[in-house]
Amino acid sequence: MIAQRLIAFIPIIIAVSILIFLALRVVPGDPVTVLTAGSPVPAEVKEQLRREFDLDKPLTVQFWNWAKNAVQGDFGISLKTREPVTELLGETLPITLTILIGGLILSMLISVPLGVIAALRQGRLSDQLIIGATLVTLSVPVFTAGILAIIVFSFWLGWLPPFGRGEGFGWDRVSHLLMPWCVLGLAMTAAQTNTLRAGMIDVLNREYILAAEARGLSPIAVIRHGFRTAMVPVVNILGVQFGYMIVGTVLVDFVFGMGGIGQLLVDAVNQRDYPVVQAILVCIAVAFTATTLLVDIVASRLDPRYAD
Amino acid sequence: MRTAAVLSALRRDPALAISAGLVVIFVIIAVFGPWIAPQDPNQINPGSNYLPPSGDFWFGTDRSGRDLFSRLIVGTRMALLGAFAVVVIDVGLGTVYGLIAGYIGGRVDNIMMRIGDILLSFPALIMGVLFVAIFGPGLIPVVVGLALVYMPTAARVVRSQARIQTKEQYVEAGRLLGYSPLRIALRHVLPNCLSQIIVQASIVLAYAVVDLAALSFLGLGVQPPTPDWGNMLAEAQKSMLLAPWLAIFPALAIIILVLAWNVFGARLRYHLDPTERR
Numbered sequence: 029m030i031a032q033r034l035i036a037f038i039p040i041i042i043a044v045s046i047l048i049f050l051a052l053r054v055v056p057g058d059p060v061t062v063l064t065a066g067s068p069v070p071a072e073v074k075e076q077l078r079r080e081f082d083l084d085k086p087l088t089v090q091f092w093n094w095a096k097n098a099v100q101g102d103f104g105i106s107l108k109t110r111e112p113v114t115e116l117l118g119e120t121l122p123i124t125l126t127i128l129i130g131g132l133i134l135s136m137l138i139s140v141p142l143g144v145i146a147a148l149r150q151g152r153l154s155d156q157l158i159i160g161a162t163l164v165t166l167s168v169p170v171f172t173a174g175i176l177a178i179i180v181f182s183f184w185l186g187w188l189p190p191f192g193r194g195e196g197f198g199w200d201r202v203s204h205l206l207m208p209w210c211v212l213g214l215a216m217t218a219a220q221t222n223t224l225r226a227g228m229i230d231v232l233n234r235e236y237i238l239a240a241e242a243r244g245l246s247p248i249a250v251i252r253h254g255f256r257t258a259m260v261p262v263v264n265i266l267g268v269q270f271g272y273m274i275v276g277t278v279l280v281d282f283v284f285g286m287g288g289i290g291q292l293l294v295d296a297v298n299q300r301d302y303p304v305v306q307a308i309l310v311c312i313a314v315a316f317t318a319t320t321l322l323v324d325i326v327a328s329r330l331d332p333r334y335a336d
Numbered sequence: 337m338r339t340a341a342v343l344s345a346l347r348r349d350p351a352l353a354i355s356a357g358l359v360v361i362f363v364i365i366a367v368f369g370p371w372i373a374p375q376d377p378n379q380i381n382p383g384s385n386y387l388p389p390s391g392d393f394w395f396g397t398d399r400s401g402r403d404l405f406s407r408l409i410v411g412t413r414m415a416l417l418g419a420f421a422v423v424v425i426d427v428g429l430g431t432v433y434g435l436i437a438g439y440i441g442g443r444v445d446n447i448m449m450r451i452g453d454i455l456l457s458f459p460a461l462i463m464g465v466l467f468v469a470i471f472g473p474g475l476i477p478v479v480v481g482l483a484l485v486y487m488p489t490a491a492r493v494v495r496s497q498a499r500i501q502t503k504e505q506y507v508e509a510g511r512l513l514g515y516s517p518l519r520i521a522l523r524h525v526l527p528n529c530l531s532q533i534i535v536q537a538s539i540v541l542a543y544a545v546v547d548l549a550a551l552s553f554l555g556l557g558v559q560p561p562t563p564d565w566g567n568m569l570a571e572a573q574k575s576m577l578l579a580p581w582l583a584i585f586p587a588l589a590i591i592i593l594v595l596a597w598n599v600f601g602a603r604l605r606y607h608l609d610p611t612e613r614r
Contacts, residue, residue, distance in 0.1 A: 051466060
């Protein structure tokens, strides 16, 4: 089953790469004009630039060269800064991953207890409050939450710095990351809580749990019994959510001026810096598809019945 | 009779009634915005820049002294128009796509669903960014990009219904009577997918509002000076310390619209789909 999924994964990656490559080539306007910032340059210089960026070759050759280098980790050169794209990614990716992983951990820390409590107290006040709260967090987009958080916690209360990524590994760094983590984490909590709650309710009504309860197992032990099965849908929703996580990280990065992938992408789109746009979009699509695959594998390990 | 059922649902379900009321108000503002707004949204009031909320300017004024309240009201139209456009394109394409794949089945179905998988390998907002990279910033590329990314989900819903329906006896009967595939698909299969299409559309609308605002916020969607909640928020971010109201009111507008729609959608699904009642 895993092998099957892996085989299905590769053509999708190739198709997506070709799609992005072609899409960015139908763009009106010549990359050389971006390179020269529109100023008039001699024909020889243009010719030399074309050769340097492979633009004199047919599309198929261009794509093949790009793909060959990309697999080896070389995404070409930025049209704007002339820096290798891989270097730009290396500068921005760590901060983006820090935001993403921190937000993910935080959301799990919040949603797992909430989901279990809501399921155990199904239909009662605490359950309804939790459901209501998730509906509210679901309705607050990350960028609005980020801006409101900056106004409240940076400008009114003066607790946390509003922008930047901070320095070192101490409080300075954490204080800069705290709001991005919370904003992203809270945005992801709702779907996880609801899924875990539904999964738990489903599991708690199964016969083996009722049998465990009848045998006199403590409530904690019963929850442990059910938790593993109830986590399957949560792992699944994490896969679906990964897309929102990437988007959320892009937006959070932009709101808090962290200088991550998000800012790099938006700047590159505005400056028509295609090699950078192409590299980031392909990386996101690959990461997104790979996560979906990984999630399927983890889910089938947690619950073998899921494999078919 | 249907009207009576709707009225009684509204009376028994206050959450539905309140959220439906808010949605109606937003739609009215979107349609009649320019007539409701006290000022022209782009009218510059010299000497009145960065005024806090007051009797003259309910929500304050921005950098060029434009009335924020008027800009928010007129901006409602962009938020809803864009999202409705996404839903119409998404559901329209998705329905046709799903009906064809589901009705024909076999290899065609397989290939069509694989193409859908490729589109699904982009998070929605990222597809919006790609379309902006190709066609330049603006509402139309962003709307088309989002609609394309949501399309496979709608197509899947319709397709799976169509697969089930085509095995039903009434479809078989229609076929024996010599009805054309088009007639069977439109007259018999489609009506049975309708409630699921509505549910799908209600989910996509909320996503679309958020994604469109986000893209405008990133400077890739609706361009200033056209008032739009997303680009107003982006501009407000530059002067948050000086004039926080410029950020707070657009942010609240987005949150209230999305919350109202989410509650409305959740209650609507509850009333439309008996299996959701637990």
